[in-house]
Structure formats: C-alpha cells, structure tokens
Ligand SMILES: O=P(O)(O)OC[C@H]1O[C@H](OP(=O)(O)OP(=O)(O)O)[C@H](O)[C@@H]1O
C-alpha cells in the first residue's frame with residue numbers, strides 16, 4: 001500500500017454506500033440464475049445484505065478472509081473459513097450460480113484467493129481500484145489506486161478544519 005499521506009481520501013456515507021450497493025444490484029439483476037450469495041467478510045457483509053434484499057436471494061454464506069491486520073497495512077492473507085455444505089453443493093461446476101460479493105477490490109489479493117476457491121462464480125464489488133479491476137466481473141465505481149476509501153462503518157462525526165487551513169480532503 002502507498003503511504004497514507006500520499007493517498008487521496010474518498011469518504012463514503014451510509015446513504016452513498018446504500019445508493020451504490022443498490023446500483024450494483026441493478027447491474028446484477030435480470031435472469032442470471034444466482035442461487036446463493038457468498039460474501040467476503042467483513043466488508044462484504046454490508047453490500048451482501050442490500051444485494052440479497054434487492055435480488056431476493058436467501059441463501060447467504062461467508063468466506064472469512066483477513067488480510068489487513070493493521071490500519072492500511074496489508075499482511076499475509078489468511079482464509080479463516082470457507083463455504084458451508086449448502087453452498088459447497090453448488091460448487092461442482094465451479095460455482096456458476098454463486099454471486100461473490102465484497103465491498104471493494106484493491107490490489108486483487110483477496111479476490112485472487114476467492115477466485116481460486118470458486119473460479120466460475122460471478123464476482124461483484126461496489127468499488128474497484130485498477131490493480132484489482134481485472135478480477136471483478138461487475139462493479140459500480142472505479143477509484144484511482146492512490147485513493148483510500150473510507151467506509152461509513154469506519155467513520156464518525158468529527159470537526160473538519162477549513163479548506164484554507166490546508167485540509168487535504
Ligand atoms: O484487493 P485487496 O488488496 O486484497 O483488498 C481488498 C480487501 O481488503 C479489505 O478487506 P480486509 O482484509 O481489510 O478485511 P475486512 O473486510 O475485515 O475489513 C476489503 O474489504 C477487501 O476485502
């Protein structure tokens with residue numbers, strides 16, 4: 001990851017995240033035959049709820065991966081949990097009826113791990129950075145590689161210094 005100081009900030013409110021996840025649902029809608037959602041925890045849990053609601057999908061599972069152990073620092077990716085038996089029953093053909101959801105793809109490291117597990121699943125993220133973009137089938141918004149996305153569940157209300165005082169945002 002780049003140095004935080006050299007990164008642009010892209011803060012996302014709950015409202016914007018909901019709107020973007022709905023936009024992703026529209027792109028995934030139609031007769032695509034998805035029978036299950038597999039979300040990549042933890043960031044994929046929130047868009048998975050919204051997309052499952054919009055598409056009427058009720059079989060939802062998780063793949064638990066931890067790769068960023070400290071703030072903005074990527075460590076070795078670890079798979080803590082794979083899919084359970086109900087979704088495993090859908091994987092014989094590589095997972096064509098499985099919709100994989102994450103909040104974003106950045107370097108593509110997480111996506112690559114999951115793609116190895118479910119090579120034919122449809123992989124969708126709300127946001128994508130250029131390095132990871134080739135690994136994603138559907139996304140809504142691309143941001144530059146040197147942008148850090150701040151998700152609403154990581155944010156709180158705080159004082160913002162005026163722009164003229166050198167606020168970087
Ligand atoms: O494309 P990559 O460089 O692999 O980065 C993308 C991944 O990083 C974040 O997850 P993180 O591992 O931080 O865990 P979290 O979802 O629990 O916050 C994000 O939610 C993606 O899953």
Ligand code: HPA
Pocket residue numbers: 068104106147148149150151
């Ligand atoms: O830009 C990001 N924002 C939040 N979490 C992340 N994990 C990888 N990249 C990012």
Ligand SMILES: [Mg+2]
Pocket residue numbers: 040041042043044102110
């Ligand atoms: Mg994640």
